[in-house]
Amino acid sequence: MANKASKDTRIALAGAAVAKMERDKKRRAGDSETQKQGSFMRLIFGIFPLLVIPVVLYNLLALTAGGPLQDIDASGQVIQSQLAPLASLLGERFMGLPMISGVEWVLTKGDAIVLLAVIFLFLEILKSTSTGTATIVNHGISLLLFILCLVQFLLMPNFATSTFFILTAMTLLDVLAGVIVTIVSARRDFGVAGDV
Numbered sequence: 001m002a003n004k005a006s007k008d009t010r011i012a013l014a015g016a017a018v019a020k021m022e023r024d025k026k027r028r029a030g031d032s033e034t035q036k037q038g039s040f041m042r043l044i045f046g047i048f049p050l051l052v053i054p055v056v057l058y059n060l061l062a063l064t065a066g067g068p069l070q071d072i073d074a075s076g077q078v079i080q081s082q083l084a085p086l087a088s089l090l091g092e093r094f095m096g097l098p099m100i101s102g103v104e105w106v107l108t109k110g111d112a113i114v115l116l117a118v119i120f121l122f123l124e125i126l127k128s129t130s131t132g133t134a135t136i137v138n139h140g141i142s143l144l145l146f147i148l149c150l151v152q153f154l155l156m157p158n159f160a161t162s163t164f165f166i167l168t169a170m171t172l173l174d175v176l177a178g179v180i181v182t183i184v185s186a187r188r189d190f191g192v193a194g195d196v
Contacts, residue, residue, distance in 0.1 A: 046127065046134030049142040050120035051171050054113050055149060058167060061109075062158035065089050086158040110163035121170050128178035131186045139178050146171040 065086060090110030097105045107115075124142070128135060149168040152159040 043134055046130070046132065047137045047141065049138055049145055049174065050123050050127075051117060051142070051167075051174055052145060053120060054117040055145065055167055055171070057116070058113055058159075058164055059152075061089065062086050062156070062164075084158050084160045087161050090161055090163050110161070113163055114166050117167055117170050121174055124174050125177050125181060128181040129185050131182060135178075135182055139175060139182065142171065142175045142178060146175050 090108065090113075092109050094107045094109045094112045096107070099105050124138075127138065146168070149164070149171050153164055153168050
């Protein structure tokens with residue numbers, strides 16, 4: 001009886017070892033095309049700052065829907081606008097939802113861009129917890145994005161709006177938070193590896 005149990009145990013262990021070797025072999029070999037595509041997409045996602053998306057969206061609005069800074073009134077005099085030509089477009093209704101209280105909640109186009117940017121800022125902070133080369137490149141590109149936003153905010157009339165100022169502030173926070181989180185994560189990894 002003990003001999004049969006011992007034989008069954010050996011067969012089970014041998015089967016488990018063969019199954020493990022097969023899993024390891026499949027994992028190592030894998031579908032190389034899928035692995036290459038997956039690692040390429042992961043690399044692009046790691047390098048690409050997601051806040052570029054709302055900034056590009058705002059740029060498309062500013063460059064296509066902006067009006068003139070000067071207008072001529074009925075008497076033929078030139079009137080200089082004090083507001084960005086895009087300000088009225090950003091204040092337009094994007095969507096509305098009736099609330100239980102009886103009023104309607106209205107989301108403007110500018111608010112929608114800011115909401116999208118908040119979501120992407122959250123994802124960027126989550127991405128910055130890794131300590132790879134792609135993360136460092138991401139911080140560099142994020143810094144370039146902040147500089148570009150700052151220049152646009154200061155020099156271009158359609159970018160002198162509260163919506164774009166908040167986007168610019170978010171790009172700055174992305175750079176600062178990303179670098180700080182990466183440093184803290186690297187210090188923690190170094191401390192764990194060095195038994196400090």
